[in-house]
Amino acid sequence: MHSSYWRTLKDLPWQDRSVAWRVKVRRFRCSHCPGRIFAEPVPGLTRAKAQRSDRLAEAQTDIGMALGGEAGARLSRRLAMPVSGDTVLRLIRRCKSAGCASPRVVGIDDWAWRRGRRYGTIVCDLERGRVLDLLPGRACEPVRDWLAAHPDIAVVSRDRAGPYAEAARLGAPQAIQVADRWHLLVNASEALRSLVERHQAEIREAARQAAFQDAPAAIVAVAPADPPPEQDTGHGGGRRRQRCETALRLHGEGVAIKTIARTLGASRNSVRRWLRVGAFVPYRRAPAPSRLDAHLRFVEARWQDGQHNAAGLYRELRAIGFEGGYKIVQRWAKRRRRGLPTRPPSARIPSTRRIARCLTSDPASLPPADRRFIAALCALAPRLQAAAEQVRGFGAILRARDPAALKPWLEAAAASELGGFVAGLRQDEAAVHAAIGEPWSNGAVEGQVNRLKLIKRSMYGRAGLNLLRQRVLHAA
Template sequence: MPLEGITVRHGRQTTRLADLHYYIAHTLGGSAGARMTVRLCCPISADTLVRRLLSRVQNTTKGTALTRVVGVDDWAWRRGHHYGTIVVDLEKNDVIDLLPDRDADTLARWLQVHPGIEIIARDRAGTYADGCRRGAPSALQVTDRWHLLKNLSDAFVSILDRFTTTVRTLTRQMNVSTVVSKISETIRAHPEEAQAVVRSASGERRDILFKEALALKTAGHSIQAIATTIGVERKTVRRWFQRGHAPPWKRTVPSRSILVPYTAHLEKRWSEGCRNSRQLWRELLEQGFAGQYGTVWKWVATRQGCSAKLVPSAHVVAPRGRRLARLLLAEDPLSAGQEGLLVPALLEAEPHLAVTLCWLRKMQTLLCKRGDTCTGGDLKALLEEGKTTLLSRLIPALERDAAAIEASLVTPWTTSPVEGQISRLKMIKRTMFGRAGFELLRARVLQPA
């Protein structure tokens, strides 16, 4: 006669020991669980652990009749080849079931077997929308707002490729520096005045930067944002504001060069076509020159217009793709530095892009709201307005999913807990080194019986 609650008929272990083996198998799997049972002084083989785990998997879905809100999403059994579906109880944050594929028919059959589900949170995949509609027609479908924002962002990035030529042209215009051109021309014409021109041009450049900084300060920007925009240190900008002007160079008169007595000879040899700095240096040595070769080399380099003391312009690389999209969608483009100056020029050159960007920001504002401040009328008006933008091809799909989008604006349900359970599923799958089948993976992902 069996002992109730202690053992079962023909059992060779107590119920308590069988439960311990089951929980070890559920947590660690077969091989790792077998090693743990040795340390716990209740050894058992890995195959037996797996059998005991699979024998109880049918009892893990008894509580689904009480489930009211679920979230569904796909998970990759093999990325790019084979996917499954995970169903999560959003109220308890527990995995209810795993499905072997992500077909609409499979999800519809599962929902028909589990009636009583009132709310289904999902992404914007048409397969899940169709499966939910057929399997639970009375349930409220809620699309995930993060996935919707991502779809809008991807669509916006795809249309930015049309404006690559305009972006490159505007960036090239931004990189043109009149100060550098003036210095280069003066150096080629009068190399002996190169240092003075550099300093005077640098002073002019600082005056221009100070005026820009003053204008940005008047507009209400912080010192850090101003410094990033004009390319000057934050402490320097603060010192300029304290003094009320950009300070001049402390050293205004250049020192006399050792080459001055030999300038006539160098100019003569240069006009004759001699460009060899070492040859010129040897000739100067014969005339009593006491300087080093580097002094003559610097003169030749300056004469050729490649002096290392030129004031460099702020070179901006033309942004593309997501980098350009982030720049356009930023709340304060000036915080991006020199690239931020590209935004107003681009929107002025491309009015259609400006309209699309304005509409996209309205959609982002709407989707980031919560509670009763959002209404279906706001969404319908925005979708109607979107038909005149460059993202008009996305509007029909959004209109078909309008009911689920409206539900996401007034309900707190999202697929974020589902994403967390998918991360846990991936961890469990990888600990089995790809040798486990679907049934064993499902038994370990579901909550213990």
């Protein structure tokens, strides 16, 4: 024996009191060993150079995995196991991943470090419902290398992103690729929305016709029958057209959306909307609502009764709660007296998202106002109605899980205005076919992404990939 020394080891608390062990450790000398002097180990209690017992380190690591650094340190102090936040993070990083069986069915999806700027990739075991790994970025190469390192993979569930499809083809050529069914429905809805945005004139006319159906008969009689011609109205119409055409040209040359937006001084969402539509859509501002709209039935009935005096109509309107001015009533009476068409009741034009949802919904489930609007729109734009029917048919195929119906649907939909969407499906037809027939989807992966976001935000977005990976893989 060479000498001895004392070690102080912190341990689990007893009766809400911190506990520390004073351990006398002997040093030995060996002239035949590479290290001539060495200390005896303390098996079952701690490791070399550690200042806490293994069980205390395990408890503090579990707290850190669940709460993070500073929050874990606060709870540890409350439980009589004082530790600093930095030490908790060091324990988390030092924790080794538990070994697991080679996965057979994996799901791959992206997640946002910072939306629109920086992304990562999550890989999950769909059979066991657990996260396997977090990868930097969402490019093809890291995913390809990870898949190649796991040759037992038989099924890869993914969204329809091109890099993931290429990574699965190169890294796991033996695996069946399955496109996510939810993303397929989203892509179909986006294709229909882009078609809706190209029919602004028909949408405005359908909104007017739906409003006329609730208006007095005299107003309905003077409603315009044909949609107004497309024209650039309002200020800046020519400039909007020029910016849209420039964006389309730059995108065709391979310029990134971010660069196009910076060049044109437009937002990236505006550039994406122009590219999604694929052409300039003239903009016409909808008529502003009038305070007289709510009382048109009353004034029309009083006019039919012989009350043609604007001042008298105004007094009667004030008596029933009208809050507008006399000039509004005077202008209405003047146009009515001359036999001119009175101002139709203003109608709020639904958003393209709402229109697309109504087009793909069962008409019997829609409110009466939406049902009238959709009926008018389908009468004015039959090709839009045909495209909506194709989207409903595609959704029915996914819900019925009928792979045999996919090919006839592709042939029928190719003749509609959904040609671009159909072309994209044909490029990935094997994965789409598997999505209909196979039971796997990325739903479990989306749930893990939500949990990942919760953990990331609990650390205020300051965690690096290694720390975030440790907490996601080991979180209870």
